[in-house]
Amino acid sequence: MLQETSTLVLDLQYFPNINWFKDSVRLSHFIFYPEANLRKAGFSNRMLLPASGGVVSLSVPLVGGRSISVPFREVRIDYKSEWQRDHIRTINTVYGGSPYFFHYKDELTSLFCLKQEYLYDWNLSCLKWVLEKLKMKIPIHEHKSLLGDLNKNLIVSDKYKPSNYTSPENGPFLKYPQVFEDKIGFQINMSVLDLLFNVGPVKVKELLSV
Numbered sequence: 001m002l003q004e005t006s007t008l009v010l011d012l013q014y015f016p017n018i019n020w021f022k023d024s025v026r027l028s029h030f031i032f033y034p035e036a037n038l039r040k041a042g043f044s045n046r047m048l049l050p051a052s053g054g055v056v057s058l059s060v061p062l063v064g065g066r067s068i069s070v071p072f073r074e075v076r077i078d079y080k081s082e083w084q085r086d087h088i089r090t091i092n093t094v095y096g097g098s099p100y101f102f103h104y105k106d107e108l109t110s111l112f113c114l115k116q117e118y119l120y121d122w123n124l125s126c127l128k129w130v131l132e133k134l135k136m137k138i139p140i141h142e143h144k145s146l147l148g149d150l151n152k153n154l155i156v157s158d159k160y161k162p163s164n165y166t167s168p169e170n171g172p173f174l175k176y177p178q179v180f181e182d183k184i185g186f187q188i189n190m191s192v193l194d195l196l197f198n199v200g201p202v203k204v205k206e207l208l209s210v
Contacts, residue, residue: 009033009143011160012072012123013043014060015130015191018174020160025138025208030127033143034073034120040066042161044075045119049194050187051094052180058087060119075119088112091193098179098197104133130192134201165189174207 012032013020020043024030038044045060061083062068063076088109095101111129116122124140131138164170166188173188176199195204 011039011042011044012120012127013047013160014045014058014119014123015047015126015193017043017048017160017165017189018192018195019165019170019189021130021192022174022208025136028138030138030140031143032072032141035071037069038072038075038119039161041163043165044072044123046162047191047193048165048187049090049094050178050180050184050190051090052183054184055187055190056090056094058090059083060122062119073118073120076117077119077122079115084112084115095179095193095197100200101197103200104197107133130196133196134204136205176203176207 009031010020010024012034045062046057049056049058061078061081063078064070068075091108092101092105107129111125114122114125116125127140160170166173171188174195175186176195178186178190178194178198192204195207199207
């Protein structure tokens, strides 16, 4: 259980999963460490959405692919493919029938027209977009040196990964209506977009504070 005095250092995810978001909101801040090397097989460049045929993974292509070993801040996005067009089309398909997506469709489409060079900057834009829609003013900090924080209750989280994001020990997990729940069952700990489009900003804030 995270304590209010904890310093939680996170990977900056691409439209983060719900528990990543919930833990940060409870601590009333976001702290990132962009000088650390990009974590491979993580959520830094992918998000999960529950579609009609099952959970889909949307990945941002990176220059150098999976072999890159550079600080997160230096990771470049590869624009050889039309990944932004594909991602927004998938989001439209998945959430066209959700209660709140139409409120955000145009703004989200505009966001996906941005062509930022670095993954870190893109993810930060996505996070700020969600915070703006939720009307949450939560400070975002960059942690320059983990060694300088020895006197604090420092937690470098390792529980928000594709390998363990549904593990019971990383719960509890929020339950809410999903568009395709009747077809594929309820899918836990999806992207925070799933929560926003299905229940709306007021309910999101209520659920995150539980």
